[in-house]
Structure formats: C-alpha cells, structure tokens
Amino acid sequence: MEKKRYRFIKLKEQISIDKIYSFHYNEFNKDFVYSGEQHNFWEFLYVDKGEVEITTDFASFHLTQGDMIFYSPNEFHSLKCNRRTPPNTFIVAFGCKSEAMRFFTHKMLRLGNEERQLLLLLIEEADKLFLLPVASPSAKPKSDLPSFPLTRRDKPDFGAEQLIKIYLEALLIRLIRRNQGQPTKPKLSSVSAEKGQRDLVNRIIEYLDAHLLEHPSLDTLCTEFALSKSYLRSLFRDHTGCGVTEYVVRLRIEQAKRHIREETYNMTEIAERLGYTSLHYFSRQFKLATGMSPSEYSKTMQAQV
Template sequence: MAYKRVKLNEEIVINQIITFHYYELPGSYVTKGEKHNFWEFVYVDKGEIDVRSDSGEFSVKQGEIVFYKPNEFHSGNSNAKFPPNLIIITFDCDSEAMKIFENKRFSVNEQERRLLTQLVNEGYNALTPRLDKPYKKEMKAKKDSLFGSQQLVKLYLETLLIHFARRLRKTDSLSKLASTMNEKKDSDLTNQIIQFMNLTLHKSLSLKEVYNNFTVGRSQLLRTFKVTTGCGVMEYFNRLKIERAKILIREEQYNYTEIAEKLGYSSIHYFSRHFKRSTGMTPTAYARSVKARIENHR
C-alpha cells in the first residue's frame, strides 16, 4: 500500500516579531502616537487605556484587546483612575486571514488568556532584554534560551491569533461576541468570589469569611477557584492587594503609610515586607522603577 502525504494549510504564519513587552504604567502616561508597517496588538491585563487611532477614539478596558493594522496611526494614554498593565506585541504577518483583525477590539476569553500567559512566559525565556524592560525597541533572541522557546513564541502567537479569528468569524458584531463571554458556572462563581475580594481589599480577610458568603460548599468553592485561576483563594486575594498597592503607588496620591491603611495592613512594616516578598522590591524601589520608565521614554 502506498502512503499519501497530506499537505497542511497554514492560515496565519508569523516568522518575525519586532517588539514584545509587558508594561505596568502610571496614570500619567501619555504617548504622542505612531504608525509602522507591521501589525500590533495591545491587551489590557489591568486597568484601562484611552486610544486614538485612524479608526476612532475609544477606551480599551481590562480584559480587552485592540489591533492596529500596518500603517495605522495610533496613540494610547493611561486612564488616570485605572493605571494599566499592558501586553504589547508587534509582528510581521502577510497572511490574508489577518484582515479579520482590522479595526477590531474585543474581550478575551479564559482559554485565550491562558494562551496569552503561555506566550508571555515563553517570551521571557526566548527574548532579551526582558519583556518588562522600559521601552526597548530592539529585541534579540537569547543566546542561552531554553530549547524550543523561540519556536513556542511563534506557535503560541499563531495559535492565539487563530483562536481569535475563529471567534470573530462566528459572530456578526462585537456586542454578540461580548455576550458569548458568559462562560460556565465555574467561571461565574470564580468571578463572584473575585468581585467579593475586590470589595474587601481594605481589610484583612479569612478563608472562612469567603466561603460563608457563598452558597456552595467549602470544598467545591476551593476546588472551583483553584481550577479556574490556577491558585488558591487566599493567594489570589494577596495578589489583588499587591496589584491594588501598585496602582495606588503609581497614582502618587498617597504615601506608603496611607496605602498600608487603605489595604488593611496592620503596619507600614508589614505592608513593605509583604510587597517585597511578592514583587522582589520595596514600595520605594517599585515607585522609582515606574518613574524611570516615564523618564526613559521622553
């Protein structure tokens, strides 16, 4: 029997990236704008940005992504009330299928967020300087990168774009697309828990207080939250506190003692220790690093 080979089609092919960044920006951040002959997307991981582009003026909120096609002018400013964390990737792609992303912004679902996480992790493995290094326009492949990391960046990016394209092709409008984001009961429960935690960032919180506020059993709550987010309830709550602390530091409206009080820490010393344990730097060092990013960009 003669074996026949099947040629596999490639709908979206990316062989080169230009920049790949993960930024935490202050509320005062403003850009003059730019355009370039390659694709760019910006995913808002936290906070909100205000965008001006050839396709109009609009806001991109947490959990949303916006695409800029080649040679499209665009600029983005931080929302002062909600300083953003952004994933920004620019890349070359001549595939016809990319036309679906022209003038598009939309919400990212849970599966796609996991792909984004994998993509960012491999970006750290494959590229230098670090993705969070302030405003470096030239990136290089790491000489000592993990085996296959550059190929995984390519594959994860192509896979992510294919997932996006599939969803966009199935929907007639962005409003219908947003309605499909109401995913399973597990995701709904997790979102409710996170909302509850966000409302209690001003105080200390026990695990018992969390599950006493929901009708499901303790074991089911813990299991569901762990499966959906990848971490435990109290670990997630502590992360939320640190993320909120970062925002308050970047807003530059409160001193560290006031921030500690706002987040329910018993003392500035406990807050500083917790912050350093979570981020690897003191609040003061973190504030300096954010300011350095602004100064390096001017």
C-alpha cells in the first residue's frame, strides 16, 4: 500500500531567544546611581513605578512608569534616579541573534496592558525556575550582585524554561507589531531633546563652578551624572565649544580675575586656592587665557578706578 504523503508548512521563527543572562526586579532608593556597563547581549529595562534617567552612548532618556528601553549588544548604558521618586525596575538580559531585533535599536517604548501582562507572567515563571527570588527588592547596583545570579531550582515546574522563552518572544513580537510603521517614539521631541541636553550641560557647569576648589575630574563628573566618558565629552563640546578640562581652566581664570579685582588675596594665595602647583604656572595659564600676566591685569583694573 502506497504511503500517503502529507503536505506541511514549516514554521518560521522571526525572533528566537536562546539564552537568559539575568533577571532583576529592583526597588531602588531615590538617590541610586549606577555608573554603567556594556556587554555583548541584549537587555531591556522596564519602569514598574517611579522615574529613572538613562544614558547611553546614543542619547539620554527620561523613563516613567510603563516605559521600556532596550540596550543593543555592546551599547554602554547607565542609570540615575531623580532624587525625588524611588523607582521599581524590571531588567532582563538575554541572547538573541535574530535580524528582527534591529527594530529595538535605540528604542524606548510605552507598554500597553497586554504587554504588561506578559511581563507579569514572565516574572512569575522565572520565580518558579530560578533558585534566587526574581522579585526580591534591592537597592544595590548590579555590579554588587553575584556575577551569575541565576541558578536553576532542583525541581522546577514542568516547562518553565520553555514558557519563559515563549513569553519573552511573545512580548518582543507584540511590541514590534504594535509599533511597526509608526514613527519611533523618542524620549522627547527634537526641540525638547535639545533643551534636555542643554539643561544637563548647565547642571554640569553649575557643578563644576560649585566644586571648582575640589578639582573635579572627568571620572568624578561621569559618576555624578551617570554618563560615559565618550558621551560626556561629546555632549559638553557640542554645547560649549570646548572640552571639560578647557572649560575648568576658563572657570579658574574667571575666579582668579574676580579675586584680583576684589583684592581679597595676593597672587600666591590665589594660585594656591585655585589649585595651581606654582605661581609661575598660574601666571603662564593666566597670560595664555587673557593676553596679560596677573600683575598686568591687576594694574589695568587699578587704572580704571
């Protein structure tokens, strides 16, 4: 008897996740700052409550409850709370080499009720699979957590790993479907984005001015504002026309000129207060910036009286 041949359709997988690197559900305090990291796999962060400021090599983002942001492989990202509202965040890092993931590059998306329900199912299933409680509150930065915090339970529920894969892939598919063909939702309009960057630069300048005598370094600024060095350098130069170090020199010279005009300190004291290693070095820097030595500047000011 001849075998009957059945036609079939081989199902395509347009998004396939094969690795899970981490699950974090954290309740951060309002002053929490994470200085940043980068890694060679995908990650998303969802804000369950409160607000956070996220900075990547691409841009800065302000996320509120219901927002999700994606980090591409090897994209630097840092987090800072707004010092007003303590946020809760859910973070998942995973491996996926599917071409469709390009959709999520530099994306911040707003989740609807169905996507949030998938997130809830994902958290519940992960808690059944992994030994460490997924939803345990934490105010620690990720760098303070174990390097490999995920460990399978001895007897996880049947199919738990497969359901995690299904829920996560379903979430990504739904997000693409709902947002495909729509203009990407930036953190703000281009005008507002520019204003946000100006405000950030102004805050950096205010910090430099207030802490000038402490000689703030680039590393200090990166930690204070949760920025990468490359982004800080680029942002600052775009809005001031000079680098951070050059700007600090300008601030020092302006303070030196003010002290000279007010005659509150002699030249040696001014040099010491502003962090110069010697009077000679101070004089040289002053002349480079103003075209005259400190004593010549002082005489010019006295002549105007």
